[in-house]
Amino acid sequence: MPPKFLARLATQFPSCLREKEDLIPYSFDGTATYRQMPAAVVFPTTTEEVSALLKLAGEASVPVVTRGAGTGLSGGSLPSEGSLVLCLTKMNRIIETDARNLTLLAEAGACTLEIAQAAEKAGLFYPPDPGSMKVSTIGGNVAENSGGLRGLKYGVTRDYVMGLEVVLATGEVMWTGNKCVKDVAGYTLRDLFIGSEGTLGIVTKVLLKLIPKPAARRTLLAIFNRMEDAAETVSSIVAEKIVPCTLEFLDSVTINCVEDYTHIGLPRDAAAVLLIETDGHPAAVAEEAEAMAALARKHGARSIQTAATPEEAAALSTARRSAFAALARVAPTTILEDATVPRSELVRMIAFIQQTGARHALKIGTFGHMGDGNLHPTFLTDERNAEEMHRVETAMKEIFDFAIQLGGTITGEHGVGLAKKNFLRAALGDLNVETMRKIKQAFDPANILNPGKIF
């Protein structure tokens, strides 16, 4: 970082961090094994400040990495060595909830949970619920196009973004989208920014779509002796044309880690647990819950618990919601993956993950969004053990290759960032990657926005 730039930065943003001990907390995100030191961290409080910072950085050719809560799982917000980190957590206002148009406008650093709560206060619903939503920022959710546990019925972050304020590499401020539920005026710049991981522009405000809150909800937990039975239950639910909001699973490794952590009474000898949630009109919910319980029984569920109260439902959800935390306690390094396949290929993919773990003598806990075909095989390992890490990498590559072979993708909801960039060409092909590079070049010819990510 050029000294002249640093001096100007310190003058204009006196609260910026530059000492090594202050920078360490910003040298990693939620992604295991990655650490890179920034040169400085700054906390803009307005769009104008973000714009001024980008102009400064552009003049000095200093790379800029945007960061929210740092919960990302692909290294998307990991600083490049010597970069300037723009941490947007002080731009965290919820600016407006518009019940007449069913929209909510927030700054990029607003917390996802607070947005969900603001929507609820207006009798409305913001469905996307990434695992980290208690701390994650909406800007980070947009940058990675985050999913969550309700994707099956309600979709992902993209499906709720109506408009964005974005600061371009030049420092120019763009607004794309509006409160209209339909708009086809020109190319969809909004969609292009969603999931672009801060490489095309810096999202500073987000206009979100809200929907009416479902009137009723029913939560079930089905326990299986065989993983295949759980997967067949999911397939049969889709085949019966039922779309519950949640169809999540835990495998036996995850069940045991969760039980060690939470003591909620999960059966340690089960091969799989399925968390099923349906919401909507009370009559529809009652019928769907009954139909899904019958399908689970038909496919060999050994027991089915139905939550009688919202508290019981929350307790059942805890089993799934705490899966990552529970697995992370077990080993020094937890590598959470994100392979995703068409739903018809679930059984094959899950079996392959289990075989791959056995073949390489690795401990893998798998959980995830079974209804979405979105699996989180989680390697419980130790990054200090170079030999084991080599086996982890080999196994991971085999899992991605197999997912691609089944018509799947290397990342369902975590993004490419640093962790998946070496797999992108295999997943998409050269033509797609080169086309994406051309877009990057058009938006950021000097490559100052989150350089080295995705590509």
Next chain:
Amino acid sequence: MPPKFLARLATQFPSCLREKEDLIPYSFDGTATYRQMPAAVVFPTTTEEVSALLKLAGEASVPVVTRGAGTGLSGGSLPSEGSLVLCLTKMNRIIETDARNLTLLAEAGACTLEIAQAAEKAGLFYPPDPGSMKVSTIGGNVAENSGGLRGLKYGVTRDYVMGLEVVLATGEVMWTGNKCVKDVAGYTLRDLFIGSEGTLGIVTKVLLKLIPKPAARRTLLAIFNRMEDAAETVSSIVAEKIVPCTLEFLDSVTINCVEDYTHIGLPRDAAAVLLIETDGHPAAVAEEAEAMAALARKHGARSIQTAATPEEAAALSTARRSAFAALARVAPTTILEDATVPRSELVRMIAFIQQTGARHALKIGTFGHMGDGNLHPTFLTDERNAEEMHRVETAMKEIFDFAIQLGGTITGEHGVGLAKKNFLRAALGDLNVETMRKIKQAFDPANILNPGKIF
């Protein structure tokens, strides 16, 4: 068109059209007042042929305009003078309906209605229903990101596109997207192509998402003496957090034209008719229909008809579905516009359209998707009357300016094409338009794909 190119074209595609009388049917689309003659029309039957044609055209710098059924309402598929038209109507196969993954794969020239019917045959549902769906092609729907009558609840074409096969300007064939319900690997090229009106690439195959078919449906027709009451009814339905699949309206001009055309018994003295449709679980449908009828009555509806049978429902829908055809009979030239505003601004926008018509002594029939804020003010005029056309243009500009002022857009579902390109900068601002131009430049540096559209 260079003679050498024409000679090669005629050799490789002997069925291509080159005679003036054969070209005339391809010199216009559904957009009033626009006519431009192509130099040749060719009917490729495979992606490989589209690729070969683009390579040929690229070498000779011949502009290429892609066309489906030619039902577009913004001139998006209108040929540039001297261009080669690629008419994809012979690539009309529905390749696969995959009930396990709830997807359908079709060639770009497949008819929208046939796709909806194929989905229905599998017990599934393809919701987007643009007005022209009986003849429109899915490729055209993707190119314009078409809406329809069910947008309020089910969204537009974009919401159902999971993957696309696209031939780039170079002739290279790209596949973007897959059968996974979640995928965040890289920039969303798929979304960029949707709504790009054939200016970035030529869509040759479309992978669509299907959803379970709703179990029940209820259709109502509410009749109002005051337009404001109809608009207030719509606002109150949204405020009550009810999301029906359809909330359409006709104004008095349109009511009378429809009645002249269909003789279905619409009240000629009414100021507005509201077509309301709800679908889903039978219990939810019954409750929502009752609640909406009560809201309509509360806001002054003078009568409410509920369809007792699917046939009666179809008859009520006919009133709305035939609006454009009915208006088109009345005057030599029918200019259908597409101004869209946030739902909270509906009352102001409708009043402004009526005042603008009166101020310029023009006949405007307005109908459209009131629940979406998407209005179709339709000028009943005569393009041979230069003086009147001048007033039409002035009125149109005033309507667009007011829509933009209200936070709206110049096109909700018809696209920019030729008809709206002069309004794009006012709607989006210079920075957005220049950014879109950079994308166009990155995809098609020689500007051979549908040149002169959008920008």
